[in-house]
Amino acid sequence: MSRSTSTDGAKPKVLLIGFLDTKEAEYAFVKDLLEAKGCEVFLIDASLQTDTALSKHAAHPPSAVCCAAGTSLSHLRTLPRAAALEHITAGATSIALSYQVRGSLHGALAMGGSTTTALACAVLRALRVGLPKLCVSTMASGDVSHYVGDSDICMMPSIADISGSMNVLSARILTNAAAALAGMARAYKDQPTPALGDAKHMVAVTMFGLTTLGVTVACERLRSFTDASGRRLYEPVVFHCTGAGGRTMERLVEEKWFHAVLDLTTTELADEQCGGILSAGPTRLTAPGNAGIPHVVSLGALDMCNFGPRSTVPEKYAARTLHEHNPSITLLRTSADECAAIGRTMADRLSVGHGPLAVVIPKHGWSGIDIAGGPFWDPDADRALVEELKKGLKEKGRAVEVIEVDKHVNDRDAAWVMADKLHELVGKWERSGGGA
Incomplete structure (x- = not known):
């Protein structure tokens, strides 16, 4: 831009x-x-x-x-x-x-x-x-x-x-x-903004290590879209959801760098809820709605909260399900109560603002370890978040399309649903004059 x-x-x-x-x-x-x-x-x-x-x-x-x-x-x-x-x-x-x-x-x-x-x-x-x-x-x-x-x-x-x-x-x-x-x-x-190719729209995409497969496929799908003249429509820019990553993405949306956001990974909300080290703060999820740009949201890595080495995990979580991701990061599995609270927070923040919005819910897990047989597989906890999110969105009254996909967040079909939905929303947004 x-x-x-x-x-x-x-x-x-x-x-x-x-x-x-x-x-x-x-x-x-x-x-x-x-x-x-x-x-x-x-x-x-x-x-x-x-x-x-x-x-x-x-x-x-x-x-x-x-x-x-x-x-x-x-x-x-x-x-x-x-x-x-x-x-x-x-x-x-x-x-x-x-x-x-x-x-x-x-x-x-x-x-x-x-x-x-x-x-x-x-x-x-x-x-x-x-x-x-x-x-x-x-x-x-x-x-x-x-x-x-x-x-x-x-x-x-x-x-x-x-x-x-x-x-x-x-x-x-x-x-x-x-x-x-x-x-x-x-x-x-x-050259205040270097040329990055001929793509028409810049799209912010959120990623975490355990959602990389889904993000990669979604970005490939976005890059495949062209207009009638063969011009590429989307240039995805991926942000690592480390707290600073989410804040930076939201800031750049406010600065009008992006035309749309594919928020596949919203894990920073779990750190905010549970006191982890990668919280993006209380404004996460709000910038796209305030800017009125197309926004597709999913639940990537909301099954986990991040802490440092195992010795740094708060004592109150000692008996909970923990997973050592690497020597520097220990993951806490979010509980049903914590997931429910995250769902309410998401509904509250997404209900404020304007612009095309859709929520895509993968029904078979939200990260590489939230999968059948994986260490963070907990359908009851995931269900608690989804129920509160859907309930809150309905109560708040903002027009939000909720799409449930019978796949895992890292499956190709789920990633394509998100990318295709964003493409659809951008088209409607442009036709309504939003991209002028």
Whole structure:
């Protein structure tokens, strides 16, 4: 799908975001490098303490960042640090988004420790997926999931601290970072959305390891559809349902990347219900309905909740059916009560919104281990989810077609039913003007 790009001059426009009062030397160094590589650089200085020589020449000095947040620097200096950072982050985010809205932003970079990383990544997460984003951080070698979230931020270890003084090692790392950002920004400016072929519609598809067979067949089926001229109709993009995967898919639907969603795998709802490690949060299943695009939903891997190694499984589940998927993942079989609750949640979320919607229910299992003779085969638990889902959808009143297939989720026939139904819904959606 198209993305706006700047036409005012040949230089890529990039943001440098951070605290110049404690890291002026590094920011001056990288600014010079980016400009030498043909970039136009705009500094967003989020400093709360003192002005610097570089700050006085910044496109957005601290006073301007505070103004964008609806406050003043003198006021922020009276607040507790956490509160002040919340305001300055909001201001920096507002400024960054203003560049994006104007179509005059091709990349963003930040450097620092934990505070800079928290502030800068909050700003970077607000920018659209695909726009180059790089954070050089002392925190980059640890768990960065809370910094990256559902975005595509590139995290680069700084090796040495970003502390306001340059050294040979820092110079090497920051030179690499500047070169990377400059190259990505140039590529983004020249081609904000690379050509991916001639498919007419982008389709988001959800997958888990234990639904891969069904997803593969469904994607092959979608790729087989063409229009009268022979043009391929669908380009499937598969998302791994790891929590972040589901959130990212929903975010990209909101950003209008996709024309339709084949939600074959909804396993993240089980983790939300049971406290697993792969929950996608309370907005999962909502974006397609809010966007009004065709949405086919199934029950892939709702028979399981994910935990880490066996030793990490909560004690309350010790006597339950567990399956060690690999040394890092232990699966919990969802019970009838948990499945019923998941069914109600699905009905509640799917009933809100508009757009063509169908639910496909495979009657012979929802994952590679929820199959007759498999470790998670439990027809009673599966039935509890289906009954509550159907009951809830009927009570809520939204027009939803429910299709029950006498197959397993990974069977070819079930995958074809889902792909064919999505194709049908897209056609109706287009004829009604939804794809205009």
